[in-house]
Amino acid sequence: DAMVIQNPRYQVTQFGKPVTLSCSQTLNHNVMYWYQQKSSQAPKLLFHYYDKDFNNEADTPDNFQSRRPNTSFCFLDIRSPGLGDAAMYLCATSSGRGTGDEKLFFGSGTQLSVL
Amino acid sequence: AQRVTQPEKLLSVFKGAPVELKCNYSYSGSPELFWYVQYSRQRLQLLLRHISRESIKGFTADLNKGETSFHLKKPFAQEEDSAMYYCALSGSNTGNQFYFGTGTSLTVIP
Numbered sequence: 001d002a003m004v005i006q007n008p009r010y011q012v013t014q015f016g017k018p019v020t021l022s023c024s025q026t027l028n029h030n031v032m033y034w035y036q037q038k039s040s041q042a043p044k045l046l047f048h049y050y051d052k053d054f055n056n057e058a059d060t061p062d063n064f065q066s067r068r069p070n071t072s073f074c075f076l077d078i079r080s081p082g083l084g085d086a087a088m089y090l091c092a093t094s095s096g097r098g099t100g101d102e103k104l105f106f107g108s109g110t111q112l113s114v115l
Numbered sequence: 116a117q118r119v120t121q122p123e124k125l126l127s128v129f130k131g132a133p134v135e136l137k138c139n140y141s142y143s144g145s146p147e148l149f150w151y152v153q154y155s156r157q158r159l160q161l162l163l164r165h166i167s168r169e170s171i172k173g174f175t176a177d178l179n180k181g182e183t184s185f186h187l188k189k190p191f192a193q194e195e196d197s198a199m200y201y202c203a204l205s206g207s208n209t210g211n212q213f214y215f216g217t218g219t220s221l222t223v224i225p
Contacts, residue, residue, distance in 0.1 A: 004158075031211050033213075035215075040124065040217070041217055042119070042201070042214075042215040042216055042217045042218065043159075043201070043215045044215075045212055045213070045214065048211060048212065050210075050211055055210070055211075055212075057212075090159065092159075092213075094211065094213075096211055102147070102205065102211075103149065103161045103164065104151070104159075104161065104203075104213055105160075106158045106159040106160065107158060108158045109158070
């Protein structure tokens with residue numbers, strides 16, 4: 001089945017140690033998103049790529065970066081994780097074709113712990 | 116700025132009872148509203164969207180622009196409806212972005 005795959009499911013890192021979360025998709029979608037979700041809070045959009053065009057949310061900290069080397073893969077890099085960055089990170093895709101049929105397809109998420 | 120509000124964090128109803136999950140939004144322009152659902156140990160997935168005017172698993176939602184609401188309703192709740200429900204918004208002003216409410220955890224009591 002076509003899907004959005006996130007690895008790993010659980011990630012533990014140390015305070016200040018760079019960490020990378022990965023996402024891949026087999027849907028051939030134009031748009032890939034990264035959301036951060038903390039306990040009992042709304043998924044918060046960090047940024048998204050439309051093809052190779054990177055779109056950062058205004059309130060996303062500089063500590064968070066992203067790369068999209070090709071259509072299928074997108075990475076979330078946290079340069080110096082702090083305790084406040086512990087959260088579930090959700091990757092999602094949408095076709096971006098503006099057909100009025102837009103919807104998000106989510107991965108299972110990566111639960112990040114910072115020690 | 117766009118905002119999605121779900122006033123109820125937790126909602127419990129008995130099986131067979133009607134259920135309504137509330138969603139209000141603020142948006143300047145024509146929004147597209149969605150309900151996403153997350154069942155236990157599953158990924159977040161689309162339940163329904165206002166543009167389709169569809170009923171999915173017995174759920175319906177009507178966009179009320181006057182009240183800026185998009186409440187999710189089902190006349191007879193089932194145990195399998197127990198899940199986390201998120202209201203989400205997109206639209207021409209937000210580009211490709213989707214913005215979510217904080218979610219409502221629905222428990223259907225047997």
